[in-house]
Amino acid sequence: MTALPAEPDRRADRAGIDWSAVRSIVRRDLKAAGRSKAMVLPMLLVPLLMLVLLPMSVGLAAQGDRLDPTTFLTMVPEQLAAPVSRAPQHEQLVILVLGYLVAPLFLIVPLMVSAVLAGDAFAGEKERKTLETILHLPVRDKDLYIGKLLVGFVPSVAVSWIGFLLFCITANLSAWPVMHRAFMPTKLWTLMIFWIAPGVAAVGLGVMVRVSVRVNNTQEAQQLGGAVVLPLVILAVAQTTALLLAGLVPTFVAGCVVWAIAIWLNLRGAQSFTRDRMAARL
Amino acid sequence: MGAPQRVIDCQGLTRNFPSGRALDHLTLDAGRGEVLALLGPNGAGKTTTMRLLNGVLLPHDGTAQVLGLDPWRQGEELRRRTGVLTENAGLDERFTALENLEFVGHLRGMSSSEARARGRTLLDRFDMGHRADVKVQGFSTGQRKRVALARALLHDPELLFLDEPTSGLDPAATRDVVDLIGSLAAEGRTVVLCTHFLGEAGKLASRMAVLFHGVLHAFGTPEDLAAELWSRFEVRLDLGAPAAPPLIAALLALPQVHDASPTDAGALVFTTERADVPRVVATCVAHGSPVYGVDPRDPNLEDVYFAIEARAGAPATAAGEEVPA
Numbered sequence: 001m002t003a004l005p006a007e008p009d010r011r012a013d014r015a016g017i018d019w020s021a022v023r024s025i026v027r028r029d030l031k032a033a034g035r036s037k038a039m040v041l042p043m044l045l046v047p048l049l050m051l052v053l054l055p056m057s058v059g060l061a062a063q064g065d066r067l068d069p070t071t072f073l074t075m076v077p078e079q080l081a082a083p084v085s086r087a088p089q090h091e092q093l094v095i096l097v098l099g100y101l102v103a104p105l106f107l108i109v110p111l112m113v114s115a116v117l118a119g120d121a122f123a124g125e126k127e128r129k130t131l132e133t134i135l136h137l138p139v140r141d142k143d144l145y146i147g148k149l150l151v152g153f154v155p156s157v158a159v160s161w162i163g164f165l166l167f168c169i170t171a172n173l174s175a176w177p178v179m180h181r182a183f184m185p186t187k188l189w190t191l192m193i194f195w196i197a198p199g200v201a202a203v204g205l206g207v208m209v210r211v212s213v214r215v216n217n218t219q220e221a222q223q224l225g226g227a228v229v230l231p232l233v234i235l236a237v238a239q240t241t242a243l244l245l246a247g248l249v250p251t252f253v254a255g256c257v258v259w260a261i262a263i264w265l266n267l268r269g270a271q272s273f274t275r276d277r278m279a280a281r282l
Numbered sequence: 283m284g285a286p287q288r289v290i291d292c293q294g295l296t297r298n299f300p301s302g303r304a305l306d307h308l309t310l311d312a313g314r315g316e317v318l319a320l321l322g323p324n325g326a327g328k329t330t331t332m333r334l335l336n337g338v339l340l341p342h343d344g345t346a347q348v349l350g351l352d353p354w355r356q357g358e359e360l361r362r363r364t365g366v367l368t369e370n371a372g373l374d375e376r377f378t379a380l381e382n383l384e385f386v387g388h389l390r391g392m393s394s395s396e397a398r399a400r401g402r403t404l405l406d407r408f409d410m411g412h413r414a415d416v417k418v419q420g421f422s423t424g425q426r427k428r429v430a431l432a433r434a435l436l437h438d439p440e441l442l443f444l445d446e447p448t449s450g451l452d453p454a455a456t457r458d459v460v461d462l463i464g465s466l467a468a469e470g471r472t473v474v475l476c477t478h479f480l481g482e483a484g485k486l487a488s489r490m491a492v493l494f495h496g497v498l499h500a501f502g503t504p505e506d507l508a509a510e511l512w513s514r515f516e517v518r519l520d521l522g523a524p525a526a527p528p529l530i531a532a533l534l535a536l537p538q539v540h541d542a543s544p545t546d547a548g549a550l551v552f553t554t555e556r557a558d559v560p561r562v563v564a565t566c567v568a569h570g571s572p573v574y575g576v577d578p579r580d581p582n583l584e585d586v587y588f589a590i591e592a593r594a595g596a597p598a599t600a601a602g603e604e605v606p607a
Contacts, residue, residue, distance in 0.1 A: 020388075020391070024388035024389050027388075128374060129372055130372045138359070138390060275337075276340045
């Protein structure tokens with residue numbers, strides 16, 4: 001039996017996204033995450049360690065004469081050694097470590113943050129027994145899914161961008177006595193942070209949200225999701241430095257590939273996500 | 283005036299899960315302002331029915347209209363007009379009672395101030411106003427149920443689904459929640475009450491649907507079901523002593539008496555209907571037996587439920603084990 005709606009849909013047409021509902025979900029989940037030390041601490045400490053303390057130590061270490069990367073440069077691939085070797089010797093340590101070697105960390109951070117938050121998206125709701133209440137609310141499946149995606153995406157991108165800003169400030173300040181100039185950010189770094197890092201976060205989300213839908217608690221989501229995300233982390237670590245050496249166009253193209261994978265994963269996830277499937281697993 | 287407007291009308295509703303059939307061709311209806319009890323043990327299909335009727339689960343067969351809407355094609359519109367209390371209150375412990383209500387208010391299209399004002403009013407009504415700004419984490423089960431009930435009513439729904447509203451509550455909290463539900467029904471809302479506690483169903487429901495293993499075995503008012511199940515009327519007589527054999531024989535000789543037997547204090551007599559009681563009493567008096575008390579007993583909900591269970595051939599269940607006073 002089918003009848004006409006008793007009242008018109010006030011907030012969104014059938015095809016569009018109800019941003020009001022999406023905003024409510026994002027706001028509520030971020031507020032909740034902000035109150036959970038178990039979620040906030042890893043999201044703050046790891047970026048702080050990797051993106052602030054590490055460049056600070058490298059900058060300070062470069063000010064002494066004891067660390068000479070010459071021997072190390074003989075052990076790395078020629079493509080990496082060449083641009084570093086062309087720099088004055090006292091700048092080589094800073095350029096090698098801060099300019100190239102820490103780059104993978106900027107892809108690990110968004111992956112990690114998105115994995116922590118997205119793992120909680122549906123599995124956490126099931127664990128807290130709050131999911132059924134949400135399913136009984138007038139939120140469309142699509143809006144619920146997008147809300148949960150954004151809960152992971154927005155903070156992961158924010159953390160990596162803010163982390164990058166802090167990284168640039170710390171690296172330039174701590175290495176100023178050596179470099180005598182602001183050497184970060186470069187065009188390649190900017191492209192990587194603003195184009196590839198969000199794409200990597202979206203790939204992580206695509207995996208983790210789907211895992212979160214299928215499992216019953218956050219721990220399971222992290223374990224199963226970790227098994228899928230870990231190879232991505234290794235891939236990211238392996239390829240990032242190479243991208244910085246490859247130039248702007250290959251980096252942009254690599255970003256396009258990452259985004260294509262992310263969009264495919266998330267569209268598939270959204271299509272397969274239904275209220276009925278969620279309720280049937282309660 | 284015609285018949286009361288139907289709020290729920292479902293035909294042949296069926297739902298399967300990998301573990302088996304959860305609901306098997308359920309047909310029932312509910313009118314405006316009615317309290318309909320879905321009775322049955324755990325796993326009977328009560329919660330599945332509720333989820334289907336609110337458009338959360340899709341049926342594998344059958345049709346339904348709820349508040350004039352198709353729950354599966356117009357689920358969002360329907361859920362704007364229904365309120366649900368899930369078995370687990372489903373409150374987020376990281377938030378205060380009011381914040382839990384506010385979130386739901388936002389998703390129902392209310393502004394923050396509107397949701398908070400309405401939320402405070404409802405929490406006050408349910409005697410939880412003093413804990414509105416306290417995190418739910420430390421709340422008792424009863425307090426959680428009250429907050430969840432307030433949340434279900436935030437948008438003034440026309441239809442309420444209450445899934446085991448008193449499970450896990452102590453007797454005092456049970457009485458309070460039953461009274462609250464009674465007051466909601468008195469306001470004219472339609473209430474679907476999923477429960478395996480017969481006491482609350484008996485106090486609140488106008489009609490009951492009894493489910494076992496996903497199959498509807500009885501549907502109607504307790505009186506109708508009792509009439510369907512029993513053709514005899516039970517009368518317990520207090521005669522101060524066991525009825526003597528001549529009196530039992532005289533009672534059995536009455537055409538309206540189906541059965542009579544002595545008890546420690548008198549006799550247990552089964553007649554056709556209530557109107558036969560004076561004749562039974564007169565027979566006792568005529569045989570010199572003083573009648574100190576007459577206890578004509580209509581079958582109660584518990585009798586009806588267990589008779590249906592026996593008729594359905596269902597195994598002994600949890601239903602009816604806890605019957606609130």
